[in-house]
Amino acid sequence: MSALSPNIIKVGTRRSALALRQTELVIATLKRAHPHLTFVVDAISTMGDRDKTTPLPELGKGLWTSELEAKLAARDIDFIVHSLKDMPTSLPDGCVLGCVTAREDPRDVVIFNAAHEKKGEYKTLRDLPEGAVVGTSSVRRAAQLRRRYPGLVFRDVRGNIETRLRKCDEEGFDAIILAAAGLLRLDFGARIAQYLDSSTEGGGLLHAVGQGALGLEVREEDERVKELLKAVEDTPTMIACFAERSVMRTLEGGCSVPIGVETAWVEEDGVKKLRLRAVVVSLDGKQAVESERTQEITTLAEAEAMGKVLAEKLAGMGAQQILDDINKGRESGAAVKVGDA
Ligand SMILES: NCc1[nH]cc(CCC(=O)O)c1CC(=O)O
Numbered sequence: 569m570s571a572l573s574p575n576i577i578k579v580g581t582r583r584s585a586l587a588l589r590q591t592e593l594v595i596a597t598l599k600r601a602h603p604h605l606t607f608v609v610d611a612i613s614t615m616g617d618r619d620k621t622t623p624l625p626e627l628g629k630g631l632w633t634s635e636l637e638a639k640l641a642a643r644d645i646d647f648i649v650h651s652l653k654d655m656p657t658s659l660p661d662g663c664v665l666g667c668v669t670a671r672e673d674p675r676d677v678v679i680f681n682a683a684h685e686k687k688g689e690y691k692t693l694r695d696l697p698e699g700a701v702v703g704t705s706s707v708r709r710a711a712q713l714r715r716r717y718p719g720l721v722f723r724d725v726r727g728n729i730e731t732r733l734r735k736c737d738e739e740g741f742d743a744i745i746l747a748a749a750g751l752l753r754l755d756f757g758a759r760i761a762q763y764l765d766s767s768t769e770g771g772g773l774l775h776a777v778g779q780g781a782l783g784l785e786v787r788e789e790d791e792r793v794k795e796l797l798k799a800v801e802d803t804p805t806m807i808a809c810f811a812e813r814s815v816m817r818t819l820e821g822g823c824s825v826p827i828g829v830e831t832a833w834v835e836e837d838g839v840k841k842l843r844l845r846a847v848v849v850s851l852d853g854k855q856a857v858e859s860e861r862t863q864e865i866t867t868l869a870e871a872e873a874m875g876k877v878l879a880e881k882l883a884g885m886g887a888q889q890i891l892d893d894i895n896k897g898r899e900s901g902a903a904v905k906v907g908d909a
Pocket residue numbers: 651652653654729745746747748749750751778779780781908909
C-alpha cells in the first residue's frame with residue numbers, strides 16, 4: 569500500500585528518549601481507541617538536538633519543531649507529538665495545535681547530586697549552604713529562584729534529561745532543577761528530592777507554559793486526524809494550556825519571555841473556574857511582576873481571551889518595562905539568554 573493508505577497514520581517526533589517515550593504513550597492510547605489503524609513512528613533529530621553549544625535563543629524559536637513541521641506540511645507525517653512547552657506560541661501557516669493530552673505533574677523539581685543524595689544531607693533548596701551550585705539553563709527558573717535563594721549560584725546545564733542527571737553527579741553541581749514530567753515519564757522519579765510550586769516553603773517557582781502536557785500538531789485542514797486525536801485529548805488541560813500560551817503570546821511580541829505560570833481548576837460558589845497565575849521576571853531576578861485571575865471558562869477562545877487580559881494586566885504592572893529591557897539588551901548585542909531549557 570502507498571503512504572496514502574488511509575489505515576496508516578505517520579507520527580513525527582524527535583529522537584530523544586523522552587520524545588520517543590511520549591510518542592509511545594500517545595500511540596498506545598490511540599491504538600486502543602482505533603484498533604483498525606496502524607501507527608508508524610518517524611523520529612528525526614532537530615536543530616535543538618544537533619546544536620548543543622549555540623545559546624538557545626540564537627537558534628530561534630522553532631529549534632525543536634521546524635523540521636517536523638516541514639514534514640507535516642509536506643504530508644510525510646500526519647501529526648507530531650511535542651512536549652507542549654517546546655512548541656512556539658505561534659505556529660506556521662497551515663499547522664495547528666490540534667490536541668493537548670492530560671498533564672503529567674507540571675511542577676519543577678530539585679535533584680541533588682548523587683553524593684549528597686547518598687549522605688541524605690539535604691532535603692530542600694533551603695538546606696543548601698551559601699555558594700552552593702544549582703544547574704539550570706532556564707532563565708525562568710534561575711531568575712525566580714535567585715530572588716528566593718540569593719545565596720545560591722546558578723550555572724548552565726544543557727542536554728537531554730539523562731545527560732543533565734549525569735552532569736549533576738559528575739560536573740560539580742550540588743543540585744539541578746528539572747521538570748517532574750520528564751523524569752517521571754523516564755522512570756527517574758526516585759531522584760526527585762523536592763517539588764517546587766507557588767506554595768513551596770522557603771520560596772516557590774512557577775513552571776513553564778505548557779509544562780508537563782503533550783501538544784499534538786496537525787495540518788489545519790486535516791479533520792480526520794483531528795477527530796482521531798480526540799481519544800487522547802484532555803479538555804480541561806487543553807483549555808488551561810491555551811490560557812497559559814495566550815499569556816505568553818501576548819507578552820512576547822516576537823521574543824521569548826521569562827515567564828512562569830500555574831493553572832488550576834477550582835470551585836467557587838459551586839461553579840468550576842480556571843485559576844491562572846503568572847509571573848514575569850527580569851533576567852537578574854531583581855524584578856518580578858506577578859498576578860492572577862480566576863474565571864469561568866468553557867471554550868478555547870475564552871481561555872485565550874483570559875490569558876490576554878492577564879498578560880495586559882501584567883504589562884501595565886511593570887512586565888512591559890522588564891521585557892523592554894530584555895529587548896534593549898538584545899539590540900545592543902548583549903548575550904541575553906531567554907527560553908525555557
Ligand atoms: N526543553 C526541555 C524539556 N522539554 C520538555 C521537558 C520535560 C517536561 C515537560 O514535558 O514539560 C524538558 C526537560 C525539562 O525541562 O526538565
